[in-house]
Amino acid sequence: MKICHFSDSHLGAGESHRRLAPGGLTERQEDLIAGFIKAVDRIIDIKPDICIHSGDLFHTVRPLNSIMARAAEQLHRLAAQNNIPTVIIAGNHDAPKQPRVGAAIDVFRQIDNLYIASSGRMEVFQIGSARILALPHCLTGATLQEELAVCKPSADADYNILVVHGAVAGMPQFSMADLGEQEIPVEVLNRFDYVALGHFHNFCQVAPKAWYSGSTERLSQAERDSDKGFAVVDLEPFRVRFELVPSRAMVDLRKIDATGKRGDEVATELRRVLDKVDTSDKIVRVRVDNVTPEMLKTIPADTLAELREKAYALDLQFEKGEPDEATGEFGRSAIGRLDLSFAEFLEAADLKGFDRERLIREAMKYLGAEE
Ligand SMILES: [Mn+2]
Known part of the structure; x- marks a missing residue:
């Protein structure tokens, strides 16, 4: 059999x-x-x-x-x-x-x-x-x-x-x-x-x-x-x-350390890292560690938009520190799923007298689904 x-x-x-x-x-x-x-x-x-x-x-x-x-x-x-x-x-x-x-x-x-x-x-x-x-x-x-x-x-x-x-x-x-x-x-x-x-x-x-x-x-x-x-x-x-079965390629590129860097310097480095790979058919992740609010404010939006446009999908992760690698990557995506699970719960819950759509919208805000 x-x-x-x-x-x-x-x-x-x-x-x-x-x-x-x-x-x-x-x-x-x-x-x-x-x-x-x-x-x-x-x-x-x-x-x-x-x-x-x-x-x-x-x-x-x-x-x-x-x-x-x-x-x-x-x-x-x-x-x-x-x-x-x-x-x-x-x-x-x-x-x-x-x-x-x-x-x-x-x-x-x-x-x-x-x-x-x-x-x-x-x-x-x-x-x-x-x-x-x-x-x-x-x-x-x-x-x-x-x-x-x-x-x-x-x-x-x-x-x-x-x-x-x-x-x-x-x-x-x-x-x-x-x-x-x-x-x-x-x-x-x-x-x-x-x-x-x-x-x-x-x-x-x-x-x-x-x-x-x-x-x-x-x-x-x-x-x-x-x-x-x-x-x-x-x-x-x-x-x-x-x-x-053939599937979509995923790549995780080198991490970038933003310590002491301005936004435009980080953008240049991102471009250099991404230019080394043909990203047009891949799901690409790049992590930028030790990010400060000042750096984020000065990062040129048009460069980011252009890099995103080139890639099939570009996941840029800006982290304040250097997150613990041991947290596990399936676990990471669980943050995204918490909001999903909660939205499902709200969809099914008995919410007589409440504005269901608004509750879902608010919940998504608090659960960080709208980053
Ligand atoms: Mn499952």
């Missing part, structure tokens, strides 16, 4: 990218969709017995209708048109925070051959000789514990496969520092013939038969050195290999 396991497509991410693509989404949003489509193309070529998507198909609980339509097209192609039974679970990004909101992936339930777990409870699917335990992101930690307690293989099935989204407990390197991220105990992983993990964005093995497939596109600088793609799993004999 052959399984293709992919994950964390985060369709809809890249909203703040400055250039629009034809159709109105940003170029970066199109990138993420393209990565997902390339993975689907390869899976259709491989034609596995089962395909698994282990969560965070969408970046948010309420993706744009246009993005849902693009996803529907691909899932229909994969499961219905090409007859590949496909299991998909909700991850922490696309699972609703309240039951009445429902999961976006629920709208795909009518697609033939697609098995969806989004109820916040474990769902069991029998596909051929495999019994699939699909555990989506749970509403509460208590529910997760209840489900993990009954998360056991069945002797009646030839193969028992677990699909779950979260960080493996006791392995902080797999944490995305997300709000509401779930922890999966290692013991659970060792009960199954294969565990398809989602959440951590780089392909890697975490237990003898448990893998993160990684995401289908790069979402943070912590992923710049990792290839993107998916896992191809053979159960008999057991073998897991990585299938590469």
Whole structure:
């Protein structure tokens, strides 16, 4: 039995990218969709017995209708048109925070051959000789514990496969520092013939038969050195290999020390650093340390605009001191996600008598989403 396991497509991410693509989404949003489509193309070529998507198909609980339509097209192609039974679970990004909101992936339930777990409870699917335990992101930690307690293989099935989204407990390197991220105990992983993990964005093995497939596109600088793609799993004999899918290059350039420098001097140095690389097709990060308010006031805005214009995406990080490198780069992006999670919470919350839009606007201000 052959399984293709992919994950964390985060369709809809890249909203703040400055250039629009034809159709109105940003170029970066199109990138993420393209990565997902390339993975689907390869899976259709491989034609596995089962395909698994282990969560965070969408970046948010309420993706744009246009993005849902693009996803529907691909899932229909994969499961219905090409007859590949496909299991998909909700991850922490696309699972609703309240039951009445429902999961976006629920709208795909009518697609033939697609098995969806989004109820916040474990769902069991029998596909051929495999019994699939699909555990989506749970509403509460208590529910997760209840489900993990009954998360056991069945002797009646030839193969028992677990699909779950979260960080493996006791392995902080797999944490995305997300709000509401779930922890999966290692013991659970060792009960199954294969565990398809989602959440951590780089392909890697975490237990003898448990893998993160990684995401289908790069979402943070912590992923710049990792290839993107998916896992191809053979159960008999057991073998897991990585299938590469082309993705957007990310580079992290040399840090610039602004100590004692004026704004125009920092701008000249930025230009020198950026001129060494063809940035036109890359997501580029440069960090400027020891920044003072005076330096920021005198930095020529037209130079910054020009450098931004040249790059596919330029992330300039101005830091007051020299931040601790050990804070972890997945953790860094968690600041961006705190506002996202809070906005989702506000979207779903019962706010009778309040101006929801205004609350969201104010919250974004305080959470630093509008830098
Ligand atoms: Mn996740």
